[in-house]
Amino acid sequence: MTLLDTCEHLVKLARKAGASEAEAYAERTRDASVRVRDGEVEELQQASSKGIGLRVISGQRLGFAYGTDLSKDGLKKMAESAVALAKGAAKDKANGLPRGRDLGAAEQGEYDPAIEDISPEWKLQ
Secondary structure, eight states: OOHHHHHHHHHHHHHHTTOSEEEEEEEEEEEEEEEEETTEEEEEEEEEEEEEEEEEEETTEEEEEEESOOSHHHHHHHHHHHHHHHHTSOOOTTOOOOOGGGGOOOOOOOOOGGGGGOOHHHHHO
8 A cells, every 4th residue: 555545544544533624644754874984884874764644623623643553453543543632622713624725736846766776885885
């Protein structure tokens, strides 16, 4: 399942759990660092992570949850948690997801998927 599919599934779970509105976002990161001393590699680290966030509105109440467990059970618990937090929050007429022109249009950044295939050896060079 892609991250977009996971977000769509999480929104459905949130609505099923009682949210009147829901939105999800996902992120995937990959970091690499090299420490060199006197021309010799002293330390080479590489790490990756991914997570998903969920914002829900229920009865003009806002709830939010974030997690890294993207399993079916993990997503279900996240949706239930965000809805439970919303139910315990104060009502605010301003709580709602943006619609239509309020969404705006952001310019997409450039991304080259080939960057994911760069080897540690190339980075050391």
